[in-house]
Amino acid sequence: MGTVYITQEDAFIGKTDERLKVRANQKTLLDVPLIKVDGIVVLGRATVSPAAMIELLERQIPLTFLTATGRYLGRLEPPLTKNVLLRSAQWSAAGDTEAAVQIARSVIRGKLKNYRNTLMRAQRDYPHLDLKAGITQLEQAIAPIDTTDAIDSLRGLEGAGSAAYFANFGQLIRQEGFTFCTRNRRPPTDPVNALLSFGYALLRHDVQSAINIVGFDPYLGYLHVQRYGRPSLALDLMEEFRPLVVDAVVLSAVNRKSLTPEDFTTEPISHAVALSDEGRRTFLRLYEQKKQSSFSHPVLNKKCTYQESFEIQARLLAKFLMQQTDKYPPLIIK
Numbered sequence: 001m002g003t004v005y006i007t008q009e010d011a012f013i014g015k016t017d018e019r020l021k022v023r024a025n026q027k028t029l030l031d032v033p034l035i036k037v038d039g040i041v042v043l044g045r046a047t048v049s050p051a052a053m054i055e056l057l058e059r060q061i062p063l064t065f066l067t068a069t070g071r072y073l074g075r076l077e078p079p080l081t082k083n084v085l086l087r088s089a090q091w092s093a094a095g096d097t098e099a100a101v102q103i104a105r106s107v108i109r110g111k112l113k114n115y116r117n118t119l120m121r122a123q124r125d126y127p128h129l130d131l132k133a134g135i136t137q138l139e140q141a142i143a144p145i146d147t148t149d150a151i152d153s154l155r156g157l158e159g160a161g162s163a164a165y166f167a168n169f170g171q172l173i174r175q176e177g178f179t180f181c182t183r184n185r186r187p188p189t190d191p192v193n194a195l196l197s198f199g200y201a202l203l204r205h206d207v208q209s210a211i212n213i214v215g216f217d218p219y220l221g222y223l224h225v226q227r228y229g230r231p232s233l234a235l236d237l238m239e240e241f242r243p244l245v246v247d248a249v250v251l252s253a254v255n256r257k258s259l260t261p262e263d264f265t266t267e268p269i270s271h272a273v274a275l276s277d278e279g280r281r282t283f284l285r286l287y288e289q290k291k292q293s294s295f296s297h298p299v300l301n302k303k304c305t306y307q308e309s310f311e312i313q314a315r316l317l318a319k320f321l322m323q324q325t326d327k328y329p330p331l332i333i334k
Helices: 050-058 084-092 098-125 132-142 151-172 191-214 232-238 241-255 277-292 306-321
Strands: 002-006 011-016 019-024 027-033 037-043 046-048 063-066 072-076 264-266 273-275 294-297 302-305
Touching: 002 019, 002 027, 002 277, 011 037, 011 050, 037 191, 046 050, 050 072, 063 191, 072 191, 084 306, 098 132, 098 151, 098 232, 098 241, 098 306, 132 151, 151 241, 191 232, 191 241, 191 273, 191 277, 191 306, 232 241, 232 306, 241 277, 241 306, 273 277, 277 306, 294 306, 302 306
Parallel strands: 002 037, 011 046, 037 063
Antiparallel strands: 011 019, 019 027, 063 072, 264 273, 294 302
């Protein structure tokens, strides 16, 4: 079953015996054993019964609340696991320590190499595209990473690489009715940006769940600056997965016509673009399918799903912080 997505407005989330039940308009929308549920994401308004809330906490099933358009609101989850040794190591590495620099380098290298590989794959598959300049700019941003010692300078390389990638992202879209000029959010003002923002909100839920399972403090990161209420470590670990999971789902949904321009709505005053109810259900299904798809993990040399890889990468990061390995290897897929 994996993650349960509740998109029906004003749904009621309850439990009966060992089962999760979701109802709306006097109809049962979902009735599944709780043992099959890894997490719940609510989009829009919903009511959660006290009994269901207690059961989710006891079973350590995170409950995340997003707006209908995918903006993160917050989450209900049990207390952090008792891995105090890991959190002590995590806090000891905070700031401009050698460990923090190593982690920032790895996270950025993973993200930018996955960006580069995405463009290189598209260039091979569609030789008429002109992606060579973007690929070169990404390689120029990747080259100095291992010799850059200041985290602020590493952030500059990440920014340059991301700018090069998104300057070429529009070429990867092959369907009429969809265009991409530049990354925009808060709010997104075109369908592709709406999909990216929505997908990244879902990814944040999944990565934060994984780092909580391993025992991290999600609010102490290394690349992303600490800010009250901001899960900086989740945002750090998300970086390498953005192109692998979310961008891949967005491009597939658009290019294979799983979504069409009719699946989006535009708010008249703010011009914010969002998925329709049916479009949102389609995207959630495609996102879940991507998470359950398998690949050969390049470090562990074994098959795993993307869902499993979130926790695998969190455990590899824990090993580095506990000084059981000499580096954190980001997930890079060629």
